[in-house]
Amino acid sequence: MCRSHNLTEYRISVRGAMRAEIFPAPTILPIVLTQSAKASRQYAVMAQDPNHSESRNSLHYDIWNPSAHIMHSSFSWPYFLRHAQTNTRLSACLILLVLIPIVSGVRFDQCLNDIRSGKHGELGGTDNRGRPVSDIANATAISYDLCITACGAGSEPFAWSIFSTQFSSWLLPWLALVSQLPFGANDKLDNLVSMLMTVGSPTLAAYSLALTVLNGRWIAKRFASHSYPNLRNAVRILSSLQQSPLRVTTDGSLLSSLVVLPENDDWWSELVMWLDYTHTWSISAVTSISWVIIAYIFTVVDSFTGDITAAVNANGQGVGSLWIWLLPIVIGWLQISPKCDSVRLYQAIARANKIAYVATPSGRPVPASSLSRRRAITLAPGPEDALRRDEGCTAPIYNYARFLPWVQAVEDVRSAFSAASDHAHLHRSVDPEINWEKEDRFASGPSRVNREGTRAQVDAYCTAIGEHTSTRSAWGPHVWSRLCLASILALFLQWGATGAAIIVVWFTPTTGLGCRSGAYLLYGALSTVVWFLLVLSSLLSHYAMTTPHASGKPSVRIARLSSIAFRRLGKLVATCNAIWIVMTCLFQFTNFFDRCYCNSSVLGRGFNSYNVVEFMANDILGMRGAWIGGVVLAAGSATMFVVFVNLFINPQLPD
Template sequence: MRHLFVLLSVFSTLLPAVFAAVDFPTCLANVQNGLFGTVGGRDNHGNPVVISNATAITYELCLAACGAGPEPFHWSVFSQQFSSWLLPWLALVSQLPFGSNDKLDNLESVLLTIGSPALAAYSLALTVLNGRWIARRFARFTYPNVRRAIRILNSLQQAPLRVVNDDALLASLVVLPQNDEWWIELDDWLNDAHSWSISAITSIAWVVITYVFTVVDSFTTNLGSSIQANGQAVGSLWLWLLPIIIGWLMISPKCDSVRLSSMIERANRIAYVATDGGSIILARNAGTEKRAVELTILELDPLTRDEKCTAPVYNYARFLPWVMAVEEVCEAFHGASDHYHGHRSVDPTIDWVMVDRKQQPHERNRVGNRRQLEEYCKPLHARIIRSRWGPNVFSRMAIASFLAMVLQWGTVGSAIVVAWFTPTIGLGCRSASYIVYGVLSTIVWILLVSSSILTHYATMQPLNHWEQPVNDWSMRAARLTSILLRRLGKSIATLNSIWIFISCLFQLSNFYDRCYCNSSVFWLKGRAYNVIQLMADDLASTKGAWLGGVFLAGGVVVIYVGFVELFSDPPLPD
């Protein structure tokens, strides 16, 4: 039944084009013959001319002579343009990384990505920058499993990560030699998957080849009366999808919620913890359900709903809590590394066993009771004052925001340029629809990023005893505002996804090919006119604008993919 409603809605947009069709060439011929008077003739630049020589007519004359309806719907033109310019991109959407075991959540992530390419580009850029930041953050530490900790924490950017340092759980995980197996196994499980597949490569290659061939064909074909139904702007508009999918394939995000939960649970079965008496036992036998590294996927707090969704587009919501979790682990490795450099054992009564500089500390120097482990993971000669927001978060947010805007408005701007400079030159229905899409996409990005910041503020606790507690009223206000902004942003993203799909259909089906849209009334207002007969210089300037649009969209795609390639896979410490 749902598919039937979709088909009916599509046909409802096309039926007016069939029953209220306008033949603009015949209309121009009648105008040139003087059937509608001698006033209103224009050349293709809007200058008044003798009516018999007119190739364009004023908007008022267009309505009187041609009517307010669109050009007739031509299935042959529509099917060719749809299959060349829009269908490949719709098929490529299937290659977006999902991850949730809930189909509705996966659909929501698709609508969020299409409704706000800026948000998708922002989440991807943040993920890349986080990988480089954590590698540099841990690079100065020389303690066992540092390299694996970087890889594990980087891989868990798509998961609602929580680090627990109570009861020496984290300290035991970092220091105890019995937990080396935990780091090895979890690292191997998380990083044994490769997202590059034959289907993904084939889909990307199909889209790229189709796009290139169609662009070349659009410059070599006699456009004639089908210029308004040409999908040059549509192809440029959707080009943002290519770097997003290529970028995620390069990063290989671990976003399968069931698999992630299973991996963490399996690893925690072999996690050990120290007791007050100094004995080492399995954490599952310690009488607590807490573990040093946990996922909170099953928690039902509506405030952190987006954080629980493991689709990579939601990395914007996990950014700040992930940074705070990384800082907990970083502090533990910092303390252990400081003590290791000072040749201090966990248990002060055990003498330091000298080892080669490139070897791990001896196992005797890595054991002790719970209190000793907690002290061992506190950095020496440093008063830990951590920001509630984490180090360098705002610089990474600024860089990711800049890249998101470049990709968003580079591709949307390309579509606007193509539509704007297709006669009649100016702001019309086509270019206005692309502007609306870009503006709404940006609004969604602003709303959801703001929501994530308020969520972090509403859920964080003071990190140090000298900090003032957060006011209850401000936290409640932040909580309610965050939920409101998130729901509003998602609603706008859903509507924007539907809007751009319908707008593309309007473009390719001649629905926009009517007096009002062709006359650029938005821009020219009282001077609006409709170009009906294209001249050679019009085609040349139009194709020049199309070429500029292709280079603009292609350029920002190359810049974004180049950024992902350059900043991903940073060097890790030995």
């Protein structure tokens, strides 16, 4: 018994009936605290005489008198606690009220038996297609209204055995595989954000990966028609620096000296060696990937060979398909081996720039460090501007933000190599007064003496031949084709996995759009929205950076502010979406979605909703077919993405 002083005493009676029972009392305040997983239970708070015959064995809870002048819109806990006789008894009452929903709930099979017995009338029973049955005893499904009335709005009870099995089989391996994603940022917060962005938007992760693969192939072809010393190393270096805020400076003969002077041969060869540090495959990576693949195969086979109707609404078949996008993303990055360790990247560039040389007016090269701190190729030390914040994050998922600036940097270097290659093809020395020396048959380019000259001569050698040079595009060559192809591949992977998960739960009776399929659909839609916002942000950012501020165009300021706003909004949505999908999986495994509203597919069927409780042979056959189709779609989309990566990576480099 829980009592208090100076307060009218109320009794909370827990009734085990399927229907909520409100008993007569002077003042009644019904409060629905929960619906049990075994039966729908409603707790009625009623004023009752303490001497009533039923009060001796009833649980009592004391609250304020509703008829008193102190009635408020919310419960006054300080007022209540001040008048509680014993804190221990009060705590016991509160604990009981909290624990009752956990151990109780709706039991749909028992509820269906009561309905078949006629306890709730003869109306509301249907077959598994939603058609009313003439005899309620033959009902295998019930209308949504009858489900709420007879069974309650609660969910099936939480079952640890189901949760642990489904969680460890379908979700845990994927969460463990997230650790194999490449991060590399020196800031732990940046690494966390990149992880949330990957989980929150697989579309963006796949887009950045596909773009990286396409860029590597594009740059190899872009340099393929040229031939000059260090050109092969230049392709390897520029391709490796896709994960860094690359900056190229053409002023002061810095770039032309780096391309032409033989003293800078060591710069190229040393930087290639210092950037070749990433291990593609490790024991932990292979173990994680193998665990995921084996666990996925075993659980899929087990779900088909076992009882397909057992805990069908908590089954993780759809969850496994939903997360399968992670497998090709991890495998793809391991194969590409991105150079994303920010510390090592900056150290490699700094070490190489210490041995860089620059041409002088006298014709004798000097170390670049003796003239200034400027270098031809550098990495931005930090976020130079809020507009370019994501460029400085070396995690590969941010390649979407570095795409256009990286293309411009590559074009600067290619132009210098192209002009030098054209001059060498015509047997022109850097210094016009020096005759072209005959190449050794084993040499890969012009001799050393043909590559020496003054600063003006070096600059002229890296300038295109003729006066017909056209103005270069601010966007870069073949940018839109690569952007569109990467987008198509990313959307294919995202919706192949998400679509497979939706198919699995869509065709699980009751068929149609329900809580599970709706949650998956929302996840895929938000993932696509994040990708769109961040790609749009990168385009606006590049436009604002390449348009001179002196132009005074209002469009530049609008593009600048919009880019920052879209980027921040995209990251916020990605974070929420990552949390949402994990919570969705947990809701499914804990039977939270196993309730009348979700099982009746109210989202899609509306007023015609019904809850299939007992599965028939045709239902099982349809479910099995949908599950097989979902597995094939998910595995097929993931496999095709892996095939694309393997076909396009490691292109043939120019000599």
